[in-house]
Amino acid sequence: MYHHSTSAAQPVVGFATGVLAPVERVKDAIVYQRCVWCGTAMYHRLLCPVCQGSELRTERSEGTGTVRHSTVVHRNTPAARNVSLIEMAEGFVVRGRVMGPPIGIHSGDRVKLSTAKDPVRGEPVFQLLDEPYRAWS
Numbered sequence: 001m002y003h004h005s006t007s008a009a010q011p012v013v014g015f016a017t018g019v020l021a022p023v024e025r026v027k028d029a030i031v032y033q034r035c036v037w038c039g040t041a042m043y044h045r046l047l048c049p050v051c052q053g054s055e056l057r058t059e060r061s062e063g064t065g066t067v068r069h070s071t072v073v074h075r076n077t078p079a080a081r082n083v084s085l086i087e088m089a090e091g092f093v094v095r096g097r098v099m100g101p102p103i104g105i106h107s108g109d110r111v112k113l114s115t116a117k118d119p120v121r122g123e124p125v126f127q128l129l130d131e132p133y134r135a136w137s
Contacts, residue, residue: 030061030113030124032092041091063113064089064129072102086111086126096124 033056034041035048065088074080082102098105111126
């Protein structure tokens with residue numbers, strides 16, 4: 001919660017302090033939360049999914065992860081695109097897009113956060129770290 005004043009918005013000290021606190025915007029980085037009580041990492045949550053705690057600390061991700069699941073979507077776009085669930089090295093899962101041919105992205109591929117961002121959906125965009133060595137997949 002914030003009280004509006006003429007100079008600047010100040011956080012109210014109380015129950016959910018710091019949950020929605022403004023975070024310094026870092027270009028080309030993913031910002032996530034970590035529960036103070038149990039240490040669980042999560043992406044854009046108000047409460048911890050494990051202990052339901054509201055004290056969440058904001059941290060910056062390294063940007064590396066592994067594709068957990070990827071699918072090809074043909075709807076609402078002129079060309080096919082992929083939608084992937086990326087498990088980040090810090091332990092949280094984020095939905096995003098992996099650059100490259102949609103059919104060539106598989107579970108287990110290592111990815112890194114790209115400088116690009118999906119202009120339509122605002123989701124993070126990743127690039128493959130290692131080219132897949134799949135002759136016939």
